[in-house]
Amino acid sequence: MGDYIVKSVAYEGKVRAYAVRTTEMVNEAATRHQAWPTAAAALGRAMTAGSMMGAMLKGEDKLTIKIEGRGPMGPIIVDSNSQGDTRGYAHNMQVHFDLNKHGKLDVARAVGTNGSLSVVKDLGMREHFTGSVPLVSGELGEDFTYYFVTSEQIPSSVGLGVLVNPDHTIRAAGGFILQLLPGAEDEVVDQLEQQIAAMPPVSKLIEKGKTPEEMLHVILGDEVKILEQHPVAFSCHCSSERVANALISLGAEELLDMIEKDHGAETQCHFCNEKYHFSADDLETLRQKALNIENNRQ
Numbered sequence: 647m648g649d650y651i652v653k654s655v656a657y658e659g660k661v662r663a664y665a666v667r668t669t670e671m672v673n674e675a676a677t678r679h680q681a682w683p684t685a686a687a688a689l690g691r692a693m694t695a696g697s698m699m700g701a702m703l704k705g706e707d708k709l710t711i712k713i714e715g716r717g718p719m720g721p722i723i724v725d726s727n728s729q730g731d732t733r734g735y736a737h738n739m740q741v742h743f744d745l746n747k748h749g750k751l752d753v754a755r756a757v758g759t760n761g762s763l764s765v766v767k768d769l770g771m772r773e774h775f776t777g778s779v780p781l782v783s784g785e786l787g788e789d790f791t792y793y794f795v796t797s798e799q800i801p802s803s804v805g806l807g808v809l810v811n812p813d814h815t816i817r818a819a820g821g822f823i824l825q826l827l828p829g830a831e832d833e834v835v836d837q838l839e840q841q842i843a844a845m846p847p848v849s850k851l852i853e854k855g856k857t858p859e860e861m862l863h864v865i866l867g868d869e870v871k872i873l874e875q876h877p878v879a880f881s882c883h884c885s886s887e888r889v890a891n892a893l894i895s896l897g898a899e900e901l902l903d904m905i906e907k908d909h910g911a912e913t914q915c916h917f918c919n920e921k922y923h924f925s926a927d928d929l930e931t932l933r934q935k936a937l938n939i940e941n942n943r944q
Contacts, residue, residue: 700726717758807849
């Protein structure tokens with residue numbers, strides 16, 4: 647079973663629900679960044695939330711999540727879009743601690759709890775939508791729940807889970823988001839709270855082979871109507887051409903300095919760790935393009 651997300655409604659349209667399996671997506675990110683277990687779990691939770699929030703967008707819309715908790719991982723950055731493409735990284739992925747008092751990976755200690763969670767949405771307009779809230783736990787599920795309630799005024803419940811194997815690969819990853827829509831009665835709220843409290847951890851459901859649809863049935867019973875499903879995957883849009891354009895934007899003088907001092911250049915994408923090498927001859931070609939651009943501006 648590959649990674650995919652489902653969108654649904656329940657309780658006669660009074661609850662909107664998303665569920666996703668992200669095991670392969672998170673495993674690729676963890677492998678690319680050589681992540682230690684606690685860091686892998688933290689990044690995996692953030693990317694899982696990002697993939698579901700991306701599914702809430704339309705067309706070419708996209709978003710960026712930034713989590714700054716002042717923990718040893720440093721800032722966590724996640725990009726996602728409506729097509730199911732998600733990528734993410736943290737400044738320090740070599741972070742791991744003993745299990746916390748609940749016997750789980752200590753994500754809050756890795757992320758930190760003194761900071762903020764912000765979301766920037768690019769909806770194709772002149773100005774981007776930006777929402778930011780303080781971190782409330784650092785465990786991330788509670789933090790995204792607080793974000794929806796506070797920044798977007800949507801009563802929500804967010805569940806995120808990642809299990810890491812002894813060899814640092816990802817055994818299971820996934821999550822859900824439930825959102826109350828206008829007209830939801832108190833009885834619906836009470837029932838949802840009881841069912842969420844009684845359900846096994848998300849990661850355990852994924853580990854047992856439960857599909858996103860089955861996960862929603864565990865939470866919502868038979869009151870689920872699946873509207874849509876599509877794959878999700880780790881995807882980075884970096885390329886040699888993009889890096890070359892970035893180098894050209896530095897200007898002819900800076901490129902000449904790189905040629906004379908370093909005899910070439912190597913850069914690495916933060917999101918996927920792909921390396922791009924440019925020889926002195928490559929840089930000279932880019933310098934000529936930069937010169938042409940500068941001359942045309944005069």
